[in-house]
Amino acid sequence: MKNIESKLVESRKYKPDDKFIASSNLSPTDLKKLNNLYKEDPDNFWSILGHKEIKWIKNFKSICTGDAPFYEWFRDGKLNVSENCIDRHINKNKNAIIHITEDNKKQIITYDNLYTLVNNFSYSLKNIGLKKGDRVIIYMPTIPESIIAMQSCARLGLIHSVVFAGFSSESLRNRINDCSAKVVITVDAFMRNGNIIQAKDIVDKAIEDENCPTIKKCIIYKNLGKKIDLKDNDLWWHEILPSESKIVDPEIMASEDPLFILYTSGSTGKPKGIVHSSAGYLLNCIITNKWVFDIKDDDIFWCTADIGWITGHSYVVYGPLATGSTILIYDGAPTFPKPDRFWDIIEKNNVSIFYTAPTAIRTLMKLGENLPDNYNLRSLRLLGTVGEPINPKAWIWYQVKIGNKKCPIVDTWWQTETGANIIAPIPGITHTTPGTCTKPLPGIEIGIVDEEGNDITEINQGGNLVIKNPWPSMLRGIWDDEERYIDTYWKKFNNRFYITGDTARKDENGNIWIMGRSDDVVNISGHRLGTMEIESAIVSHEYVAEAAVVSYKHEIKGEAIHAFVTLKNSFKNYNNTEFSIQLRDWVKEKIGSIAKPDRVSFSDSLPKTRSGKIMRRLLRNIARGEDISGDTSTLENENILVQLKNIL
Ligand code: WT7
Helix, strand or coil: CCCEECCCCCCCCECCCHHHHHHCCCCHHHHHHHHHHHHHCHHHHHHHHHHHHCCCCECCCCCEEEECCEEEECCCCEECHHHHHCHHHCCCCCEEEEEEECCCCEEEEEHHHHHHHHHHHHHHHHHCCCCCCCEEEEECCCCHHHHHHHHHHHHHCCEEEECCCCCCHHHHHHHHHHCCCCEEEEECCEEECCEEECHHHHHHHHHCCCCCCCCCEEEEECCCCCCCCCCCCEEEHHHHCCCCCCCCCCCCEECCCEEEEEECCCCCCCCCEEEEECHHHHHHHHHHHHHCCCCCCCCEEEECCCCCCHHHHHHHHHHHHHCCCEEEEEECCCCCCCCCHHHHHHHHHCCCEEEECHHHHHHHHHHHCCHHHHCCCCCCCEEEECCCCCCHHHHHHHHHHHCCCCCCEEECECCHHHCCCCECCCCCCCCECCCCCECECCCCCEEEECCCCCECCCCCCEEEEEECCCCCCCCCEECCCHHHHHHHHCHHHCCCCEEEEEEEEECCCCCEEEEEEHHHCEEECCEEECHHHHHHHHHCCCCEEEEEEEEEEECCCEEEEEEEEEECHHHHHHCCHHHHHHHHHHHHHHCCHHHCCCEEEECCCCCEECCCCECHHHHHHHHCCCCCCCCCCCECCCHHHHHHHHHC
16 A cells, blocks of 8 residues: 655745744743653653642652553552642632623633632532542533533542533433433523524433433533423532532542543544543643643633533643633634624633634634734734644634734644644744644654554655554543454554554654545545645635545546535635636646546535534545445534535
8 A cells, every 4th residue: 555645835934933932931942851851761751740740649659551552641649630720729819711601791710719619519519429430421511610510520530521512412312321421410501603502401302211321410500591391300500509618628539540531523433432531631731731832821811612522621621720821711603793703702802822723714714804804813922723634725814814923823733532732833933834733742752654554754755643652641442442442543553553543744844744534545546645635725726615525436547536615605606617627727736637626516515523524424425426324423514415415
């Protein structure tokens, strides 16, 4: 099997500006020291960081023990994650959470308030009989109470599993049953896009008719004050709180005790319950917050991810709180009431660090390319992206329109499974180029290997992206499915390294470029191409908002390319044969005839997971004239499949 070929050249370079460099958390000397320390003695590297960043109840005795694929970190160490996130920062008069609702109410919670709220809710959870190790489902929007619920679980050693509140009752039911949860915590209802979503009804439907036999109680936080159907096992959040404030001692947890289970967004098969540990997970969250997001005492950090995703866990809840930072959370749609909502919130609240996803950037660009011009975004000093490769067109727009050409952009590559950033720029040091997540962070060894697991040493030759060393925040397994854990992440290369499932190449400067998922590679006349570069070339056309590329069988070439394209609103009527010919020539010009799509089709949107990832698997089914196969429960916009099938 040949390597994956790279055809697209992008060489624009951006340096951090002097003002940013002068105050950044890491200097080039610091970075060199960290890298050398790791090279000389990885255990010592992690030991120093472990001691420095975490408040231990009892010190650990070893660093990393065990063999692939089962590692343990910081054995014999005892800690409590919630104590690290909250108790450490009280009595400093510092804001923890700035909360904005969709209908524009604002609430500020200090660390002292948060301490009281978490202790009281921990008391309630304990009172209803929950014990260390029990699983608790949190089915809530991104509001302070969901953070309080997560932190209370951590305080008591309960394993939480946050289920994104956009999931259906069936998806919720499957997750409840997969981890045998005892309690669901939810809200009466919440607002999204001006509509009221009755979350409690969805929970009722999930657990009705004894469908979830392990569930003992459902706790409901009165969020909008909507009428609900109160069942026998339902408890109002406000009714189970103690009448006077209580202090609940943090449970003494072992380093390896699971902190949470999080089901992956699942652009491929059935969702996997990814298990994360306590100490190791916390450590990588903390150091990446400091190194990559350059977090400081006076920053206001807004990570737009929903708490239902790993980004919401690591960069809304655990990382920023453990570093004692101030976070902003917005419980609403980015386009409500208009697609300038993000910019308005940044201006009004002096957000200084902003972290979002390429899908959001592309959407806001599609719906309001010049809307940011109406806002003063000068409080921003750092921008981040995560979730997908960011195409250069979107990167540049982000840099110019949002970052005013002065904010470094950190394109952070990582996964639910890795727990924290793995490949990312150090903002005061790294020179960036649109489309690359640059280099692995200190302590991480990345490899790009061929189908036999041999290193690909040639520049710009693509292969499987693997991680060669264990790291503290790596997943500890898939809940209740050891075999699937080994099969998915380790088996192909005999446990030699962690398999990310992504493909990537390394350029002449040592920068890593993600080329797409391994499953999505297309094979045209014997050339293996990643989907990312072809899609990026299509999207660089002025009329185009989004594109997804898949292959279908072709008699001569083996496989041919089908491009699914969404046009910008103002160019919608170009969805015709003539323009598709133009677009094919455009790709030929940008990449070469090898990548020229044989078929182009236009639609209003593309099938995506609820976290915004394009589900190429479904598009492949459509392009190949097959029935849609596999799990579609993570699909966000079911209707689009009908439109796409009719177009063909
Ligand atoms: C997959 C992981 C990690 C938080 C959000 C997604 C893709 C993620 C990047 C990036 C290119 C990226 C990869 C990865 N991905 N970040 N900066 N550049 N691709 O978490 O749902 O577990 O998805 O997202 O394909 O494997 P996730």
